[in-house]
Amino acid sequence: MTNEELQNAARESKEKAQRAIFDQYFSYVYTIIFSKLRSCASREDIEECVGDVFSDIYIYYEENKAGNGDISGFVGTVARRKAINVFNRITRRSVPAVSVDSEEAADIEAPDNTVETVERRELRSTLLSCIERLGEPDSTIIMQKYFFDRSSKEIGELVSMTPENVRVRSGRALDKLRKQLEKLGIKE
The missing domain is CATH 1.10.1740 (Rna Polymerase Sigma Factor; Chain: A)
Structure with missing residues (x-):
């Protein structure tokens, strides 16, 4: 517009x-x-x-x-x-503000799962980028279905489609998403 x-x-x-x-x-x-x-x-x-x-x-x-x-x-x-x-x-x-002096900071260790947390964030960011690249209405359908756990009927009302069409589009969008992720070397 x-x-x-x-x-x-x-x-x-x-x-x-x-x-x-x-x-x-x-x-x-x-x-x-x-x-x-x-x-x-x-x-x-x-x-x-x-x-x-x-x-x-x-x-x-x-x-x-x-x-x-x-x-x-x-x-x-x-x-x-x-x-x-x-x-x-x-x-x-x-998040409350915490004051830490330099001697105390030297004693602080990173949690054991720091690498895992960073990898999860990167994977989530990559996944969202791939979902956005699906275009509309596929990106909305995937976001609403898998991130917000909405039913096909609820999604259909959002995107002006029948629940059956939402399910079909969802399946096709998932196939496209899998192909995008496989190209990036990300598998289930």
């Missing part, structure tokens, strides 16, 4: 313009927010952040500050910045 299309829709009805943005960019925004907050936020925090992103987008365009061209870059930037702000707020609240 371009800025011009959005402004034309807004002239007809602000609600129509907002719905068009939401319908087109929901999966994109949700994937960005989820990838940034999955390690520290609850599902409710993630969903609230997604709502806040769309609220910011609507406010920005209501003020007519938009530039020309495709708005997907703007939407992605708003989503990333909002996710970073939420991440900082949550992690600041949950």
Whole structure:
């Protein structure tokens, strides 16, 4: 959607313009927010952040500050910045500050599973990148099914498909994902 299309829709009805943005960019925004907050936020925090992103987008365009061209870059930037702000707020609240002097720091050892933790993070990051490369609606279907444990019926409502079509797309998307991972040398 371009800025011009959005402004034309807004002239007809602000609600129509907002719905068009939401319908087109929901999966994109949700994937960005989820990838940034999955390690520290609850599902409710993630969903609230997604709502806040769309609220910011609507406010920005209501003020007519938009530039020309495709708005997907703007939407992605708003989503990333909002996710970073939420991440900082949550992690600041949950991790107390600890003062350690240099003599104490020399005695601290890394936990035994540090290498394993780093490898898991890299694998998770690679997996999410591969899922994003599947494109829509496949990436949304995989994320909702395997990360959020949603049923085919619930996913179908999100992506405007029948549950049967969701199951078929899910199977095909998994095959594509396996092939991508095999090319990277990652096997089950």
